Amino acid sequence: MEEGHSSVWQTKAGSSSSQKGSTSEKGNATSSALKEDYLAALTDPRALPDKCLQRTAKVVYILEKKHTQAATGFIKLLTDRNSELYRRFAMFSPVDHRVPRVHVPLADCPGDFVTRSGDYSNTLFICRITDWKDDSHFAEGHLVRSLGQAGEIEPETEGILMEYDVDFSEFSDQVLDCLPKSCPWAIPAEEYRKRRDLRKECIFTIDPTTARDLDDALSCKQLRDDIGNFEVGVHIADVSFFVGEGTPLDEVASRRATSVYLIQKVIPMLPRLLCEELCSLNPLTDRLTFSVIWKLTPEGKILGEWFGRTIICSCVKLSYEHAQSMIENPEVLLSPEELPPISPEHPIDEIHLAMLNLHRIAQHLRKQRFEGGALRLDQTKISFTLDTESGMPQGCFVYQYRDSNKLVEEFMLLANMAAAHRIHNKFPEQALLRRHPPPQTKLLDDLIEFCDQMGLAMDFSSAGALNKSLNEVLGTDEYSAARREVLTNMCSRPMQMALYFCTGILQEKALFHHYALNVPFYTHFTSPIRRYADIIVHRLLSASIGCGPRLGLKKDAVQKQADHCNDKKMASKRVQELSSDLFFAVFVKECGPLESEAMVMGVLDQAFDVLVLRYGVQKRVYCNALPLRQFHFHKVGKRPELTLLWEPDSPEQKAEPQVIGIFTLVEVILKAEGGPGRYSAVIKRPNIHQDTKSGPYD
Structure with missing residues (x-):
């Protein structure tokens, strides 16, 4: 065997394996160096190079408990019927195998659980861990309640939300009392006097078709100069007008910190009266906004910039599909029947021209960003079509990120960077920014x-x-x-998470840098309906331009809120991923088995991970689930491979090997099994009479 290789041969059942070490002889110099390192380590391990040492540490004190200690799972009777524990406790087995099994009091279980425990074998419960003694294999806890049948969308969704501490309760009367009382609500007369009136401008929103919380709108008009410059505006819902600092509404928004987007619904950060009506930039309606308006050259060079509070009236609610159609067919106007209701003051051709100009400028901005050293790591996003009555998934597809998405992204990035510079310059100790550390x-x-x-x-x-x-x-x-x-x-995998932080806490400005965007200052300004960090930024901006009170929070309080927003954003991201996984598992159950090409993206000693190309999902394939005679794991340095020896179809046939490595193409079958809401993946036996498809790097 070559030096640096490791190898494992295993049977299909994986019941026996043998490790084979390297047998290659090393050169005298290498052998001598290793011997010296070994002898040195016998007397003083610190003499070894850093790469040979594993640093260890000990937890001495827990400052703050952040985990909810909640888990979803199933209950069953203990096995030892003669024990004292059997008469007092049941066993809770979490769905997440990283969480320990838990003894829960029988008093927490349904009344007939002891006599009819089998009736609850498929019932999902939520448990909260209260203790875990050092001398016990099992934690202690109590059942919060039953969620419903495992594998069903609503019980599973509720379990996910509770595990990740997402507050999906109704807003309290105390919070609702902070909302405007008059209905229909009208903009106060003094706001018209204090704000820049942009209601006659051609301003429109671009969002997903189903969006109801419209945070941002765009405008673009050519200036009457000889150069052909443009006035481009990004107009953001002025949520801070409705959410007063220190009010019960503000407190609940700061606790929730973010809206959580599930496949079938949204858990809003703010009451729906705000996020879907009064703050949402709905068409043909006067709305309060915070705007940044630039004077730009056709190539996207900034010649001037203005921040201020404004009033707009969006002339139309466009979808990404509408915008994409305009971009792809610049010579063809959409008909009124193809568009939502439009303001009579702004004809279709005016909106169409504004869209094309925004697209051209966005292309320049994007080109300049990436030439300037930006990075984008696109991750496949899966989307579903749902039955309008049952809410069950009917279809599944990979979401296409197109030019219309890129257009909106570029101007939101530009606005966020402009806001970051403004609040940092004005409030160098209190600014809430967003940094992205370099890879690990x-x-x-x-x-x-x-x-x-x-x-x-x-x-x-x-x-x-x-x-x-x-x-x-x-x-x-x-x-x-x-x-x-x-x-x-x-x-x-080596990338770190982007983080909110307070500029007064970090001493070195170099740490403010955003690695992926490759910019010195960045923040979030453009989504205050769904992100609390943006509300803080709006308050800072208001104070910086003299149209709002100075932020009441000190830098330590801003940092504490930043940390909380980071935690909630991470939890929200995980909840969204689990929601997508749940719906795809239900889709496989309802419509499967499903077949697709897949590409290998990771290889382990007894399994390999694939990207299912048709659906954009990732799944692990276990060797023991395949009809194999044996399999062989082989590793050269960091490059892993599995050789699968398929069981012949008939005794006279020869077992055929198949090599699995990164980028290998396989045919995968997805089918529902392994419990409620679960599905598995297997690969088809390769056709030995045809060329095996593979990537160029196998």
């Missing part, structure tokens, strides 16, 4: 070594270099997009 060194080094061994000429020296590599090294054939998705997933 150890994980990045492993990835660099892996790419070298795969023959991938990747440049990880900077965010921009990585982005360029991802767009250039993976070919242009029909599977290049899949290879890019696989490699993007691998590149995401």
Whole structure:
């Protein structure tokens, strides 16, 4: 065996395995160096190089408990009927195997559980852990309540929300008392006097078809100068007008910190009267906004900038599909029948021209961003079509990120960067910004070594270099997009999370840097309906331009809120992922088995992970689930491979091997099994009479 290889042969059942060490002889110099390191380590381990040491630490004190200690799972009777525990407790088995099993009092269980425990084998419960003694294998806790039947969408969804501490309760009367009482509500007369009136401008929103909380709107008009410059505006719902600092409404919004978007519904940060009506930039309705307006050249160079509170009246609610149609067919006007209701003051051709101008400017902005060293790690997003009555998934597809999405993204990024510079300049100790630390060194080094061994000429020296590599090294054939998705997933692993922070807490400005965007200052300004951090930024902006009170929070309080927003954003992201997983599992159950091509994106010693190309989901395939005679795991440095030896169809046939490595193409079958709301993946036996498809880097 070659030096640096490791190998494992296993039977299908995995009941026996043998590890084979390296048998290659090393050169005298290498052997001598290793011997010296070994002898030195016997006397003083600190003499070893850092890469040979595993740093350890001990937890001495818990400052704050952040985990909810809640888990979903199932209950069953204890096995030892003669024990004292059997008469007092039941066993709670969490769905998440990282959570310990829990003894829960029988008093918490349904009244007939002891005599009819089988009736509850498929019932999902929520349990909260209260203690875990050092000398016990099992934690202690209590059942909160029954959620319903496992595998059904609503009970599973409620369990996810409770596990991740998402507040989905109704807003209290105390909170609702903070809302405007008069209905229909009208903008107070003094606001018309204090704000810049933009109601006659051609301003419109671009959002998903189903969106009801419209945070942002865009405008673009050509200036009457000889150069052909433009006035471009980003207009954001003025949520801070309705959410007064320190009010019960403000307190609940700060606790929730973010709206949570599930497949079938939204858990809002604010009461629906605000997020879907009074704050939402609905068409043909006067709305309070916070605007940033630029004077731009056709190439996107900023010649002037203005921030201020405004009043707008959106002339139409466009979907991304409407915007995309205008971009793809610049010579063809959409008919009134193809569009939602439009303000009579702004004809279709005016809106159409504004869209095309925004698109051209956005293309320049995007090109300049990536030439300036920005990175985008696109992750596949799965979307569903739901039955209007049952809410069950009827269809599933990979969401396409198109030019209309890029248009909106560019101007939101521009507005966020402008807001970051403004509040940092005015409030250097209180500004709430967003930073993105560079990748984790150890994980990045492993990835660099892996790419070298795969023959991938990747440049990880900077965010921009990585982005360029991802767009250039993976070919242009029909599977290049899949290879890019696989490699993007691998590149995401060393990346750290972007974080909110208070500028007065971090001493070094270099730490403010946003790695992926490659900019020194960044924040969130454009989504105050669904993000509390944006509300704080709006308050800072208002104070910076003299149209609002100074922020009441000190820098320590801003940092504490930033930390809370980080926690809630991370939880929201995970909840959204689990919601998508749940709906896809139900889709497989209702419509499966499903077949698709898939590309291998990770290889373990007894399993491998695939990207299912048709649906954009990732799934693990276990070797023991396949009709194999045996399988062989082989690793060269960081490059893993599995050799599968398929069981012949008949005794006279020979067992055929199949090599599984990163980028290998396989045919996968998804089918519902393994319990409620679960599905598994297997691959088809390769056709030995045809060429096996594979990526160019196998």
